[in-house]
Amino acid sequence: MLKNNLGYPRVGAHRELKKASEQYWAGKTGKQELFAAARDIRRQNWQVQQEAGIDLIPCNDFSYYDQVLDTSLMLGVIPQRYTPVLSKNPDNNEIDLYFAMARGYQKDGLDITAMEMTKWFDTNYHYIVPEFTANQQFKIFSEKVFEEFTLGLNTLGKAPKTVLIGPVTYLLLGKEKEQGFEKIDLIKNLVPVYIDILKKLKSYGAEWVQLDEPFLALDLNQKAKDAYTYAYKEIRKACAGLNLMVATYFESLHENTPLALSLPVNALHIDLVRAPQQLDKVLSLVPDNLILSLGVVDGRNIWKNDYIRSLSLIKNAVAAVGTDRVMIAPSCSLLHTPFDLDLETAINPEIKNWMAFAKQKLNEVNELSLIIDGNNDLLQANLKAISSRNVSKLIHRQEVKQRVAAITNADADRVSPFAERQKIQQQAFKLPLFPTTTIGSFPQTDDIRQLRAKLKKGELTQEQYDTEIAHATIDAIRWQEEVGLDVLVHGEFERNDMVEYFGELLDGFLFTKNGWVQSYGSRCVKPPVIYGDVSRPADMTVKWTSFAQANTDKLMKGMLTGPVTILQWSFVRDDQPRSVTTNQIALAIRDEVVALEQAGIKVIQIDEPAIREGLPLRKADWATYLDWAVKAFRISAAGVQDETQIHTHMCYSEFNDIIKHIADMDADVITIETSRSQMELLEAFADFKYPAEIGPGVYDIHSPRVPTTEEMVSLLEKAADLLPAGNIWVNPDCGLKTRKWPETKIALQNMVAAAKVAREIF
Numbered sequence: 001m002l003k004n005n006l007g008y009p010r011v012g013a014h015r016e017l018k019k020a021s022e023q024y025w026a027g028k029t030g031k032q033e034l035f036a037a038a039r040d041i042r043r044q045n046w047q048v049q050q051e052a053g054i055d056l057i058p059c060n061d062f063s064y065y066d067q068v069l070d071t072s073l074m075l076g077v078i079p080q081r082y083t084p085v086l087s088k089n090p091d092n093n094e095i096d097l098y099f100a101m102a103r104g105y106q107k108d109g110l111d112i113t114a115m116e117m118t119k120w121f122d123t124n125y126h127y128i129v130p131e132f133t134a135n136q137q138f139k140i141f142s143e144k145v146f147e148e149f150t151l152g153l154n155t156l157g158k159a160p161k162t163v164l165i166g167p168v169t170y171l172l173l174g175k176e177k178e179q180g181f182e183k184i185d186l187i188k189n190l191v192p193v194y195i196d197i198l199k200k201l202k203s204y205g206a207e208w209v210q211l212d213e214p215f216l217a218l219d220l221n222q223k224a225k226d227a228y229t230y231a232y233k234e235i236r237k238a239c240a241g242l243n244l245m246v247a248t249y250f251e252s253l254h255e256n257t258p259l260a261l262s263l264p265v266n267a268l269h270i271d272l273v274r275a276p277q278q279l280d281k282v283l284s285l286v287p288d289n290l291i292l293s294l295g296v297v298d299g300r301n302i303w304k305n306d307y308i309r310s311l312s313l314i315k316n317a318v319a320a321v322g323t324d325r326v327m328i329a330p331s332c333s334l335l336h337t338p339f340d341l342d343l344e345t346a347i348n349p350e351i352k353n354w355m356a357f358a359k360q361k362l363n364e365v366n367e368l369s370l371i372i373d374g375n376n377d378l379l380q381a382n383l384k385a386i387s388s389r390n391v392s393k394l395i396h397r398q399e400v401k402q403r404v405a406a407i408t409n410a411d412a413d414r415v416s417p418f419a420e421r422q423k424i425q426q427q428a429f430k431l432p433l434f435p436t437t438t439i440g441s442f443p444q445t446d447d448i449r450q451l452r453a454k455l456k457k458g459e460l461t462q463e464q465y466d467t468e469i470a471h472a473t474i475d476a477i478r479w480q481e482e483v484g485l486d487v488l489v490h491g492e493f494e495r496n497d498m499v500e501y502f503g504e505l506l507d508g509f510l511f512t513k514n515g516w517v518q519s520y521g522s523r524c525v526k527p528p529v530i531y532g533d534v535s536r537p538a539d540m541t542v543k544w545t546s547f548a549q550a551n552t553d554k555l556m557k558g559m560l561t562g563p564v565t566i567l568q569w570s571f572v573r574d575d576q577p578r579s580v581t582t583n584q585i586a587l588a589i590r591d592e593v594v595a596l597e598q599a600g601i602k603v604i605q606i607d608e609p610a611i612r613e614g615l616p617l618r619k620a621d622w623a624t625y626l627d628w629a630v631k632a633f634r635i636s637a638a639g640v641q642d643e644t645q646i647h648t649h650m651c652y653s654e655f656n657d658i659i660k661h662i663a664d665m666d667a668d669v670i671t672i673e674t675s676r677s678q679m680e681l682l683e684a685f686a687d688f689k690y691p692a693e694i695g696p697g698v699y700d701i702h703s704p705r706v707p708t709t710e711e712m713v714s715l716l717e718k719a720a721d722l723l724p725a726g727n728i729w730v731n732p733d734c735g736l737k738t739r740k741w742p743e744t745k746i747a748l749q750n751m752v753a754a755a756k757v758a759r760e761i762f
């Protein structure tokens, strides 16, 4: 049985690519150093895969920044504004043009903005969105794909499998930059260039090409379906003798199963981790000769594969189509997993024995094939690890499970409905019209970061660290009082990150040393691992919040991260539904909310910026997700009395199609990001007659630019056109952690002035 791999992490085991590209961007090294670093990473990746016994080893899965941007360069989809990058500076070549598109270009008297970036399906990876014009032309521009094939051929001594984004998916990922056309209609112009590329690859000695078409597993309209049929028919006609594999992942083919199986290609890859139930339908419809690549090893998580489960899928397929027509593979590219578990020396060995990173996952693919060939020892070793996880005391805490099982609908309900709570809170707080507040964090200066670094290295004692954090907090409070804000925050100086801070204080979480996953370009994140039942051994924020409240007569807002966001930004357990894990976190947050109330905190914000990004890829699954996600938030918030005001905060979200569920969260106040869209996002709230209070961001915190009072007044006027003035709060779009103090001070002074002007008008 052939072993197939779809793609491999490419930043390097020690983030070598990050270092090499950042040095190049800073002008500290030249192109040759950058290219050499990239070559080394590719060679190492290929060797690791060869040693693991992978038969179809991918190439062109490497990227200096992003594989969608690579595709745009390959196809000559280069927006005109980048032309001067090459013409103005003779030292620049393709790689500089490429980075200019990714990061913008502010040099040589030019000031060109970067291309837009957005999330890759439901992952935390961001790709660069292709820009299409009405008469978009395509031609082979970058030769990277051919160079990479040759490098792979020379390294491996045999042809690697070239990975390309398929033509239909490429178009669907892009954006129409003008009116009057539909991007999918560009397929007629695009297919001939794909054919040129495939023919050229074949002339170089290519045997297999993988065309990634994840959109085949999503909701498709008729035009997109027709584009699939058309594109692959043309490609097949022109490229006889080349083995083509269409790769789908992240979802089930569902109603597109007949379409996917009708494409005239040699192999189809399906994701059997996300959608194991699709195998039966695929097997019942599979045409003669089509090879199936079975994605049985999870490419989206860090857990050891359950061989029994994978083997049963593999055996079903073998029984239906025979060994020769089955390949074993990870579910998707391993890009979304960290590099190598062997580098983690500090993880509890019992837990480590349940985990697998990219390198270990290759080995799992290999072991599965060895077990099929009769190796029973490997199966027994896996069984032992999996069953120890099923019963481990490190994971399973009866009291946590019982508490989740005992959750009732009443646990998700506040004492009184919002209208009554609002009256009680208004009487108690006596806030002015258009009350002002901020979203939580104040600038995390180098000084603050260094305190944490020093504490970690043991150069500061906990006591010294706390003293410094206390100073920073008090300074921030005095400063907010001077500026005249109504509801203050403590500034979050003690927090490294809004998820990590809580993960470190909750039971059931662990942190890796080197578990980096690419987020975009050279940016990597190191998500926490939720391995066990989650509980809260002690208060997490009460100390700093009540310290802050004790230092002011104004209202001090407590600041927590919500259960869905904590789940969404972590590697999550795969041995129970996500909803159960979320409820465990929700109960822990609920206890913290109640503890804050008991400590005298009257306003508590529970941040949920990731609720929207958790939406399933298929619309049919939205309702189920929203039901449990919203309920988890409600559980976290509902333990308090009517006079305690619960805020929530969401940034980079669109609310149109989920507004009913946002209202269902039943927060007393929601603060959202709206300034860049000029309050457009508020329309959904207005149309829905959103019942509670809203703080539409009036100040874009993503740039150092200081907004004027007039600008913010006019945004508030817009907001008051759409919503009752008595429900409107005044605040920035998000936390101020990435800003510097000088600009923050002027901006917030202007913001408070704008609120005062608005109070005069209304």
Ligand code: GLN
Binding pocket: 439, 440, 441, 492, 498, 559, 607, 609, 649, 650, 651, 734, 735, 736, 737
């Ligand atoms: N309270 C957090 C902060 O102010 C919220 C961050 C976020 O929404 N991403 O930093």
Ligand code: ZN
Binding pocket: 439, 609, 649, 650, 651, 652, 733, 734, 735
């Ligand atoms: Zn935010």
